[in-house]
Structure formats: C-alpha cells, structure tokens
Amino acid sequence: MTNESKPSTPLSADIRLLGHLLGQIIREQHGADAFDLVEAVRLTAISCRAGEQGALDCLTDIIDDLDLDALHVLIKAFGIYFQLINIAEDQQRIRVLRAREADGALGESLAAAFQALHAAGFTGAQVRALLAGLRVRLVLTAHPTEAKRKEVLARLRRIAQMLDVRDRQKTLLAREAARLEAVLAEEIEALWQTRPTRASSPSVADEVDFGVYFLTSVIMDAAVDLYAELRECLRQYYPEEDWAELPPLLQYASWVGGDRDGNPAVTPEVTLQTLATLREAARRVYLEEVTALRDHLTHSVDETGVTNALRASIGGEPEIAARYAGEVYREKMALTRARLLADGYASGAALLADLRTVQESLAQHRSTRVACGMLGRLIEKVRLFGLHLAPLEVRDDARQNAAALAELFRYYGLADDYEALPETEKQALLAREIANPRPLFPLEPAFSEATNNVIATWRMIAQAHRRYGAEVIDTVIASMTRQPSDVLVLLLLAHEVGIDSHVDLVPLFETIADLWHAPLVVAALFQNAAYRQHLEGRGMRQPVMVGYSDSSKDGGYLASAWELYRAQHTLAGACKAHGVHLELFHGRGGSIGRGGGPTNRAILAQPPASMQGRIRITEQGEVIAYRYNNQEIARRHLHQVMHATLIATALPTEDGGESAWWSAMNAMSATALEAYRALVYETSGFVAYWGQATPIHELTRLPIGSRPAKRRAGGFEAVRAIPWVFSWTQSRAIIPSWYGVGYALEAFCATHSDGLETLRTMYRAWPFFNAVVENVQLDLAKADMRIAAMYNRLAEDARLAAAIFARVTEEHQRAQTWICRVIGQEKLLDNTPVMQRSIARRNPYVDPLNFIQVALLRQLRQSEPDMPEHAALLDAVLATVNGIAAAMKTTG
Numbered sequence: 001m002t003n004e005s006k007p008s009t010p011l012s013a014d015i016r017l018l019g020h021l022l023g024q025i026i027r028e029q030h031g032a033d034a035f036d037l038v039e040a041v042r043l044t045a046i047s048c049r050a051g052e053q054g055a056l057d058c059l060t061d062i063i064d065d066l067d068l069d070a071l072h073v074l075i076k077a078f079g080i081y082f083q084l085i086n087i088a089e090d091q092q093r094i095r096v097l098r099a100r101e102a103d104g105a106l107g108e109s110l111a112a113a114f115q116a117l118h119a120a121g122f123t124g125a126q127v128r129a130l131l132a133g134l135r136v137r138l139v140l141t142a143h144p145t146e147a148k149r150k151e152v153l154a155r156l157r158r159i160a161q162m163l164d165v166r167d168r169q170k171t172l173l174a175r176e177a178a179r180l181e182a183v184l185a186e187e188i189e190a191l192w193q194t195r196p197t198r199a200s201s202p203s204v205a206d207e208v209d210f211g212v213y214f215l216t217s218v219i220m221d222a223a224v225d226l227y228a229e230l231r232e233c234l235r236q237y238y239p240e241e242d243w244a245e246l247p248p249l250l251q252y253a254s255w256v257g258g259d260r261d262g263n264p265a266v267t268p269e270v271t272l273q274t275l276a277t278l279r280e281a282a283r284r285v286y287l288e289e290v291t292a293l294r295d296h297l298t299h300s301v302d303e304t305g306v307t308n309a310l311r312a313s314i315g316g317e318p319e320i321a322a323r324y325a326g327e328v329y330r331e332k333m334a335l336t337r338a339r340l341l342a343d344g345y346a347s348g349a350a351l352l353a354d355l356r357t358v359q360e361s362l363a364q365h366r367s368t369r370v371a372c373g374m375l376g377r378l379i380e381k382v383r384l385f386g387l388h389l390a391p392l393e394v395r396d397d398a399r400q401n402a403a404a405l406a407e408l409f410r411y412y413g414l415a416d417d418y419e420a421l422p423e424t425e426k427q428a429l430l431a432r433e434i435a436n437p438r439p440l441f442p443l444e445p446a447f448s449e450a451t452n453n454v455i456a457t458w459r460m461i462a463q464a465h466r467r468y469g470a471e472v473i474d475t476v477i478a479s480m481t482r483q484p485s486d487v488l489v490l491l492l493l494a495h496e497v498g499i500d501s502h503v504d505l506v507p508l509f510e511t512i513a514d515l516w517h518a519p520l521v522v523a524a525l526f527q528n529a530a531y532r533q534h535l536e537g538r539g540m541r542q543p544v545m546v547g548y549s550d551s552s553k554d555g556g557y558l559a560s561a562w563e564l565y566r567a568q569h570t571l572a573g574a575c576k577a578h579g580v581h582l583e584l585f586h587g588r589g590g591s592i593g594r595g596g597g598p599t600n601r602a603i604l605a606q607p608p609a610s611m612q613g614r615i616r617i618t619e620q621g622e623v624i625a626y627r628y629n630n631q632e633i634a635r636r637h638l639h640q641v642m643h644a645t646l647i648a649t650a651l652p653t654e655d656g657g658e659s660a661w662w663s664a665m666n667a668m669s670a671t672a673l674e675a676y677r678a679l680v681y682e683t684s685g686f687v688a689y690w691g692q693a694t695p696i697h698e699l700t701r702l703p704i705g706s707r708p709a710k711r712r713a714g715g716f717e718a719v720r721a722i723p724w725v726f727s728w729t730q731s732r733a734i735i736p737s738w739y740g741v742g743y744a745l746e747a748f749c750a751t752h753s754d755g756l757e758t759l760r761t762m763y764r765a766w767p768f769f770n771a772v773v774e775n776v777q778l779d780l781a782k783a784d785m786r787i788a789a790m791y792n793r794l795a796e797d798a799r800l801a802a803a804i805f806a807r808v809t810e811e812h813q814r815a816q817t818w819i820c821r822v823i824g825q826e827k828l829l830d831n832t833p834v835m836q837r838s839i840a841r842r843n844p845y846v847d848p849l850n851f852i853q854v855a856l857l858r859q860l861r862q863s864e865p866d867m868p869e870h871a872a873l874l875d876a877v878l879a880t881v882n883g884i885a886a887a888m889k890t891t892g
Contacts, residue, residue, distance in 0.1 A: 010095055014088040014163060021185045022081060025192050030073055037070060046844040053218050063851050068872055071852055075876065078849050079883030080191055082842070086886065087160045089838060091167060094632045100540055108600055109639045110226075111647040114233045120651060124238035133613040134249050135583075136645050139393060140214070142207040142256040150210050152191065157217075157629050159187050164632070196882045197702065204257055204265050208274050211256045212281045214628040215389060220285065222634040224380045225251055226642065248384065250642065251391075252279075253475070255618075257837070258392035258455065259402075261479045264436075267453070268460035271392065275464055275472050278389040283340055286351065286387075289378045290337045296374055297329035297358075298369065307361040313354065319670045332358055347469050348386030355379045388468060393475040394461060395508070398486035403480065404454035405489055407447050408440060426485040427528065430492050434530045440496045454493070462497040470502040481507035482514055484524040484531075491534055499679045501537040506585060510547035512555040512673070515567040518544070519574040526578035535580060543573055543616065545585035548595020549721030554742040556676030557592070561772050562669040564595075569607035576609070580637070585616035588879070590623040591725050592737040596774045600640035605771040608652035615645060653767060661762050661769070664748060664755075671747045672740035679739060679807060685800050692795040693805075694727035695857060698877050730884050732850060733788040735808060735834060737779040742814030745822065759822045774832075779817050781828040781839055782888060785809045787847065790854045795863075846887035853880040 027035045041062060063071070100106040117127060162184050166172070172180070202210075217746035225245060234243040257274025260266045267605045313320070314332050324331040336354050359379060362371035397856050415421060415429060433440065433463060434739045441459070445452045476488050476494065487507050494500040507525075509518040522544060525531045535542060546567060552560040568584060575582040585684035588595040588602065595602075613625045619627065627637045680686060691697055700723065749755035762769040788808070795801035816828060829836035860873040 002006045003535060007413055010167065011092040012089060013289050014167075015085060017086060017181070017554075018084040018163075018184075018188075019081065021181070022084060024185065025153070025189050026073070026077055028189075029192055034070075034073050037066075038074060040384070041074060041848045042844065045847045046698070048847060049844050059851060062631040062849070063855050068204045068869075068876055071856070071876060072879070075852060075879045076192065076196075076881055078845055079189070079196065079879065079886055081845055082883060082886035083156055083191075084159070084188070085842070085845075086889065087156060087163060090630055090633055090666060091162065091163050093636075094164070094630075095167065097632070097636055108643045110229055110233045111236075111644055113643040114237045116422075116647060117650055118237045122650065124241040126239065126798040127234070128239060130613070130646070131249060132247055134645060134649065135251065135614040136245070136249060136641060137251045137253055137616040138641070139213050139253045139585075139616055139618045140256060140390070140624055141254075141618050142204070142211070142259060146450060149194075149196065150213055152194060152196055153625055153629055154213070155187055155191050155194065156291060159184060159191075160630050162187070197878060204263075204270050205273070205277070208277050211254055211624075212277065212389070214624055215252065215385075216281055216285050218314060218631055218634050219252060220381055220385055220626045222628070222631060222638055223252070223384055224377050225635060226250060226638045227384075228377075228381055229639075250638070251384070253393055253616075253727060254390045255393050255395060258394045258473065260394065260396045262397065271394070271457075271473075272460055274392065275388070277466060278392075278472075279387055279640075281466065282348075282385060282387050282389040283343065286382065287337060287340050288377070289374070289381075290333055293375055293378065294330050294333035294337060297333060297362075297370070298327060299329050299362075301326050301328055305361075305365040305366060307357075307364055310357050310361040313357050314605070324740075329358060329362070345387060348382050348388065351387065352382045356384060386471065388472045391471055391474045391763075393477060394457065394473055395477040395479055396457070398478040398480050398482070398489070399449065401454060401493065402486065403488045404451040405492070407451045411447070412440075423483050423485060426483070427488060427524075430485060430488040431528065431530050434488070434492050434495050440492070458493045458497045458499075462499050463504070465499055465502060469751045470499070473503065475504045475506055475543070477506040477508050479508045479510065479547075481509055481521065482517070484521050484528065486494050486529065487521075487525055488531060491531060500534055504538060504543050504544050505534070506794065508545040508547055508585075508586075508587065509567065510550035510554075512559060515546065515551060515563045518546070518567050519570040522571060522580075523574045523578065526574075526580055528722065539581070540579060540584055541581045541614070542575060543583040543585050545587055545616075546585040549587065549589045549725075552595065552736060553719075553721040553724050555673045556680075557672075557776065558741050558744055558772065559669045559673035559676065560595075561768075562665045565605075565665075565768055567840045570609040572607060572609040572612070581614070582610065582612055583614040583616065584610055585719050587618050588620075589618075589721065589725070592775045592779045593730065596623070597638070597771065597778075600644035601767070601771045601774070603641065603644035603648050603769040604653075606648060607768075608648075608654065611645075611652060613645075613649045617641075619641060622889075626889070660758065662768060664752075664762065665769070667751075668744035668748050672744040674740075675743040675811070676740040679735075679804070681716075685797060686804065689795050689797070689800055689804055690727070692749055693791045693801065694733075695853065695877065695881065696723055696727035696876065698857065698860070699723055699726055699730070699881065701874060702878050702881055709827075729888055730853070731788050731791040732782075732784040732888075733791070733808060734779045734783040738776050738783070738815050739808070739811055741776050742811050742816075742818050745818035746814060749818075756821060762823065763822050773819060773822055776815065777828055777836065778832075780812065780816050780819060781836070783812060784843070785812055787850045790850065794854065794857060842887055846884060849883045850881050851885065853877060853884065856880065 023035060023038075026038060041059065044055055044059045044062065047058055061667060066074070087811075097106060101109075106112065114127075117130075117309070122130070162180060166177070166180055168435070169176075173306040198206075227250075230246065230249070231243050234241070257266065257277075258271050260695055310328060310332060314328065314335055317335055317338065320331055320334045320338070322548065324334060332354070336351070339345060339354075340351070344794045355378060359371045359375055362375070364369070402419055406415070409415040409418045414433075418426065418429070421429070441455050445455050447455075461476070465472050476490055478490055481487060489503055490505040491500060494505065507518075507521065509515050509521075522542065526535070526542075546564055548560065548564065551563060554560070555563070572582050586595070586602070586605070588599075590596045602617075603611070603615065626633070628634050728735050745759065748759070752758065759769075763773050764770070785808070789805065792801050820826065820830075824832060825831055827836075829839070856873055856877045860870070860877055863873060
C-alpha cells in the first residue's frame with residue numbers, strides 16, 4: 001500500500017516497509033478482495049491527482065457502490081496509513097537532525113544560541129544575568145483537538161521506537177531484522193483491531209491521565225536532558241564560570257483539571273482530585289528511580305566514606321539497617337523509598353534535601369560520576385517537577401466572576417446591579433472591598449449554583465495551598481477580560497481567601513477589540529493602589545495573556561496576527577512606563593488558524609520590546625501528542641524554543657518601528673478584516689452554509705473532549721474557535737488561516753507603486769511578516785478547492801453555495817498568487833521542497849477519505865436519528881474525521 005516502489009532513500013524504505021506490513025495485515029484480516037479494493041481506490045485516486053480523464057467519476061462510482069463494511073475497511077486502511085507515514089516522516093526528520101549535528105551544522109539549538117551570544121561578545125557574567133531573568137513556561141491544556149486515544153498514541157510510539165532501532169542498528173543480522181519486522185507487524189495488527197477514538201467522551205480525569213502520560217513518559221526526561229546539554233554548552237563557551245547550579249529556565253504547567261472556562265465538568269472537587277493525581281504520578285516516577293538507585297549505590301563503608309550529615313539522616317528502621325549493613329547509601333535510598341511509599345514527604349523540597357545529602361556525601365568521597373549520574377538526573381527531575389509534577393493554572397470567564405460578585409454585592413446591599421455600574425464606580429467599589437477586613441463569603445453560601453461554585457473554587461485554591469503548598473496552583477486567569485475591574489475582581493476574590501500574594505492574576509484578551517484596549521486596561525490597573533500593592537508582592541511582574549483563537553475567528557488570520565503583534569508592542573510600552581516587568585502569555589492553538597505554527601518562529605517574530613526574558617505558551621491537543629510522543633522530537637522542540645527565547649531576549653531584531661512597515665500592516669490588516677467579516681459575518685445565510693458544507697455538526701459528536709463546543713448558549717459568536725477551524729480543515733478549504741490575505745496583499749500593491757518590493761523587503765527582513773507569510777503559504781498549499789467543492793455541493797441552497805464558494809475559490813487563487821509573488825517563487829512551497837513533497841505524497845491517500853466522508857455525510861443527513869443505520873453511519877463519519885486529521889496533521 002505505497003507508491004514508494006524504489007527504496008532509494010531511508011524515508012522511502014521506511015514507507016515501503018510500513019505500507020507492505022499494513023497491506024499484509026489487510027489481507028490477513030479481511031482477505032485478498034479487501035486488499036484489492038484498497039489498491040483500486042488508491043490507484044484511482046492517484047489517477048485523479050494526475051488529471052486522467054474519467055478518474056474522478058470512477059472513484060466516485062467505486063465509493064458510492066460500497067456498503068458500510070467495505071467503507072469501514074477503506075477508512076481504517078487509509079487512516080492507519082497516515083499514522084504510519086507520520087512516523088516515517090518523523091524518523092526522517094530525526095535522521096537529518098542527527099546528520100547536521102554530527103557535521104556541527106545544527107541550527108536553532110542551544111549550541112547555536114550560545115555560539116551566537118559568544119560571538120556577540122557576551123561575557124560569562126552577562127550570560128549568567130541573562131539566564132537569571134529567563135523563564136519559559138509551557139502550559140499543557142485540555143483543548144479537544146487530539147482525535148487519537150492515548151492507547152493508540154502509545155502504540156504509535158512503540159512503532160516509532162522500533163523504526164528508530166532499525167535505523168540506528170545498521171548491522172542487524174537477517175534473523176534480527178526479521179524479528180523486528182515481526183514485532184512491527186504485531187503492533188500494526190493490534191492497531192488495526194484497536195478503536196481509533198474513544199467510545200464515549202472523556203471525563204476530566206481521562207484528560208488529566210492523558211497529560212500525565214506525556215509528562216511522565218517523555219517530558220520529564222526531555223527537560224532533564226535539556227539542562228544537561230545546557231551545562232555542556234555553557235562550559236564549552238564560558239569554562240571560567242561554575243555552571244553547576246542553574247535557575248529554573250524551563251517549567252511546565254497545566255490547565256487540565258483547572259480550566260473552568262465553559263466547562264461545567266471542572267468543579268472544585270475535580271481540581272483537588274487532579275492535584276492528588278499529579279502528586280501520585282510524580283511519586284510513582286520517583287519511586288521507580290529511587291528503587292533503581294537503592295540497587296545501584298552499592299558503595300561499602302569499607303571502601304569509601306560517608307559524611308556525618310548522611311549518617312545523621314538515617315536510622316529508626318532496624319530491618320532496613322540490618323538488610324543493608326555497611327551499605328549506608330543503599331540504606332538511605334531504602335529509607336527514602338519507604339517514605340515515598342508512605343507519602344511522607346510534605347513537599348518536593350524535603351525529598352530534594354534527602355537526595356542532595358546523598359549526592360554531597362558521594363561527591364566528597366571521590367564518587368563524582370555516580371553523584372552526577374543517575375542520582376544527579378533524579379535530583380534535577382525533582383528540582384524541576386517537585387512532588388506536584390506541574391502547577392495547575394485555574395481559568396474562568398471574567399463574566400462568570402462578575403456575575404457572582406454582583407449577587408454577593410446585592411445580598412450585602414452594596415450595589416443593586418454591580419454589572420450595570422460605570423467602570424470607574426466598579427473599580428472604586430472593588431478597591432473598598434479589598435481594603436475591607438470584613439469577610440465577603442458567608443460560612444454557608446446560599447446563592448445561585450454559579451455563585452456558590454465561584455466561592456467554592458477560591459476556597460478550594462486556598463485549601464490546596466494549605467495541603468500541598470502554594471506552588472500547586474500559582475496562576476488564576478480571567479478569560480474575556482475587557483476592563484480593569486475584571487482583574488480587580490480576581491484580586492478581591494484572592495484576597496478574600498488569603499492567597500493574593502501567592503498567585504499571579506492574569507488578564508486574557510481574546511477578541512480584536514479587546515486586544516486594542518489591552519494596554520489601556522493594564523495601565524489603569526497599574527495606577528490602582530490596591531493592585532499596585534499586589535504587584536509589589538509579586539516582584540512587579542505582570543503576566544498578560546493574549547488569545548490567538550478567538551481573535552482569529554473574530555477577524556481572520558491576518559488581522560488577528562497583526563493586532564496581536566501591535567497589542568504586545570503597546571503592552572510592553574505600558575508596562576515599561578509604570579515600572580512593571582511584562583510576562584507575555586501566548587494562548588496559541590495547534591492549527592495556523594488558531595495561532596499555530598513553529599513555536600520558535602513565533603517567539604522570534606514577537607515585537608522586540610515585548611520579549612523580556614519570561615514567556616508562557618500554551619501547548620494543546622494534537623500539538624502535545626506530536627511534540628511529546630517521541631523523545632527525539634521533544635528534544636528538538638525544546639532546543640528550538642530555548643534557542644529562540646535566548647536570541648529574542650539577548651539579540652532582538654528590528655521591526656521597522658512604527659514606520660512604513662507598520663503602516664503597510666495597518667492597511668493590510670484593515671483590508672483583510674473587512675474581507676473576512678464580509679464573508680463570515682455579513683453574508684446572509686453563511687452560518688447555515690457552514691453547517692452544511694462542513695461536518696461541523698457531526699464533529700460535535702466526536703468524543704475527544706470533556707467540554708462543550710460552545711462557551712455558553714448563543715449563536716455563532718458563542719462557538720469556540722476549535723470546531724470552527726476543525727470543520728474547515730476536514731473539508732480541505734481551511735479558510736480561517738488565509739481568507740482575506742489575498743485581498744490585503746493585492747490592495748496594498750494596487751495603491752503603492754513600490755508595494756511589492758516593500759512586501760518582499762518585509763518578508764526578508766522582518767521575522768513577524770516572514771512568519772505570517774510562511775504560515776499562510778503552508779495552509780494555502782494544504783487547502784484543496786477541488787475537494788472543498790464536493791463539500792460545497794452538500795449545501796441545501798445551491799445558489800447561495802455557488803456564490804459563497806466562488807468567493808472562496810477566487811480568494812484562494814488570489815492569495816496563492818500574491819504569496820508566491822511576495823516570496824519570489826512560481827508555486828507554493830517551492831522554498832520548502834520537503835513540505836511540498838510531503839503534501840504531494842499525502843494527497844492521493846487523503847482524497848479517498850474525503851470522498852468517503854462526503855458520501856457518508858449525504859447518507860447520514862438523509863437518515864433520521866431513530867433509523868437503525870443512523871448510528872453506524874455517524875460512527876463511520878467520525879472514523880473518517882480521525883483519518884483526515886492524521887493526514888492533515890492537525891484538527892483545530
């Protein structure tokens with residue numbers, strides 16, 4: 001089941017092997033006829049791509065004549081094929097990276113960053129000061145964009161590991177190669193018989209388990225490896241300095257189990273249980289490693305010494321002392337293990353102290369390698385992840401908090417209608433209540449369910465701090481922040497439960513209008529005496545979150561990208577003017593239409609003034625699975641992120657200031673916004689068309705997340721950005737990431753005689769504009785109007801559909817033309833041939849899935865929910881969703 005007939009390259013050899021094994025499994029599971037059907041569809045799809053006359057009708061006829069059982073085989077065959085191809089392409093990427101590293105030519109790495117800093121004249125002392133102010137926080141979220149189950153991801157990870165073994169062991173004997181292929185075939189066979197998606201929607205606990213899987217199986221070790229390589233680089237370029245102790249440059253956090261925004265399943269009780277789950281997961285990891293160290297540290301007191309501090313730390317367990325007589329290090333590790341088993345460590349700091357006592361004793365008695373080896377790795381792990389594994393961040397809608405306070409104020413007679421008050425009066429009332437020593441929450445709240453939940457949430461945070469320490473929940477976020485009062489509400493609630501000095505209070509600006517107002521909001525906050533006092537207790541540091549998803553859905557990709565950039569620049573100015581250190585928090589999605597794309601490129605594309613060393617970035621859904629299901633890919637990701645953060649902080653590039661480039665972007669953003677909103681918001685019947693010309697309604701039935709598709713009751717504005725992007729990706733139109741860009745580029749060049757040359761200069765010299773153009777180019781190349789046309793024909797109003805689709809196809813062509821002109825190339829991705837070939841390789845295999853999905857959607861929508869075949873049709877549609885998501889390497 002492959003086009004790769006000549007294994008002339010390692011990639012084609014891998015594809016050929018995996019395709020052959022998959023074909024073998026299909027024959028064994030369903031017979032030769034099933035395999036022949038898959039091959040016939042595959043070859044016909046290839047003929048369609050080649051433009052052969054009659055091939056399109058032939059493919060349509062084949063699929064229309066098949067029953068559900070035959071379609072099921074096809075869906076599974078092409079869906080699994082893409083999962084295997086993704087593994088093969090990842091392995092090829094790893095080969096290339098390793099070859100470049102061996103040649104000393106690997107860019108975007110820690111080594112490249114410190115080489116650049118050293119060449120720029122940075123001294124060891126300056127680098128130390130730079131690192132002291134550097135913090136990268138990667139925040140895992142439960143956004144429902146990963147269509148594969150954890151069990152499937154684990155199996156794919158094993159296949160990737162075996163492919164890596166096959167690649168690195170060039171001297172495999174014939175029997176060893178045969179055995180490895182047999183194990184690969186076993187995994188593919190099991191994959192064939194494994195349901196690709198969950199049978200029911202996951203609970204929050206399931207989502208927590210998903211995050212824990214990646215944290216404990218890959219992320220913890222990848223982070224420790226990063227620190228080891230960081231020290232090596234520092235010692236290479238700055239050998240005169242002691243780099244044994246490094247600040248916590250990299251940290252992971254999580255929203256999973258703490259994100260209440262629009263998800264009623266995340267209750268205070270669920271968040272407390274999440275903290276317990278995270279702690280238990282960390283203990284399991286440390287127990288395994290402490291057990292290994294107990295067996296590893298066989299040093300005898302007859303052969304080496306022991307510090308008095310270590311001797312003083314043991315005792316009280318005669319049975320353990322007798323078992324490890326004369327082996328004090330093993331005795332200490334056995335005691336540590338017993339204490340971990342009993343959950344006897346109050347915090348990670350206490351465990352860390354015990355481990356450091358052992359390390360210091362080893363180091364003082366000529367056992368430096370052992371002290372820094374396995375034990376050193378465990379110490380680094382505990383230092384970075386503690387016993388809480390990852391701090392939770394709690395998020396809720398600012399409107400929910402305001403409504404709760406309105407009820408409380410009405411109850412106490414402080415304001416009849418708080419939400420209707422002018423903003424200045426809201427701020428004044430909140431400031432008075434923050435200063436008021438009277439408790440605001442009654443002992444037994446008897447308000448509405450929503451208000452009682454808000455009170456319970458804040459009390460839960462305080463309870464978690466008392467039980468586990470303040471580090472377990474250190475951030476509270478108000479989504480849909482629009483006014484200073486939205487953040488002062490957080491301060492009042494935090495003050496009420498006594499945690500205002502222990503948590504960061506973070507405004508989240510999401511829409512285009514909110515991004516415009518963000519600098520004014522934070523400036524007003526900084527002038528508020530109560531909030532200023534809070535900032536002083538937090539080191540004069542203000543995290544500000546900007547949302548990519550909702551701003552893109554609100555105004556289109558280009559307007560969103562520019563308003564985000566402009567907001568970050570002006571936020572930096574507002575913070576600087578008030579002596580506040582800005583820490584930007586980027587709420588990026590996985591797809592380009594939700595702010596996705598390479599993280600390192602996004603960091604380097606920030607306004608120079610906004611990058612002040614500390615940065616937070618969300619990692620969501622399929623992005624987590626892609627980056628952290630393979631140790632080598634995870635390593636590369638972290639190197640790129642740290643490289644970009646170091647360079648952007650220490651060696652920022654110019655962005656043209658607020659000059660001609662800014663004027664160009666202001667003009668193009670306005671044009672793109674107008675074009676996008678004219679289509680999406682101002683075209684009568686567009687929302688109904690979207691519902692019919694994409695599988696949006698069916699996607700809401702896909703069991704991949706615990707939260708609803710809407711934040712609240714309402715129309716299109718209440719729809720989350722994820723299903724918006726997900727649905728257009730399935731239909732291959734992908735309009736959220738490019739619609740309006742062609743209009744903007746064309747209009748700018750039409751009104752400026754040197755417009756094209758200006759845009760080309762911006763593309764070459766401005767990281768921000770380069771990133772925008774490259775992101776748009778990629779999704780233009782992935783989009784396919786021929787496939788999208790099939791979905792267009794599903795719309796009930798043929799005249800409306802024809803009018804809308806004509807506008808979409810015209811803009812797609814216009815955007816292609818102008819993007820290529822700006823880059824200076826003939827075809828999309830000519831400057832990225834590897835990606836160009838990858839898309840070309842995938843198209844003939846994803847096309848049948850789209851053909852099948854359209855046919856099934858037509859049948860499903862003609863059936864009634866109580867008909868016997870309805871459930872089977874829906875299940876088949878959802879299976880195609882999973883396959884197309886694997887092919888496109890993104891969902892929403």
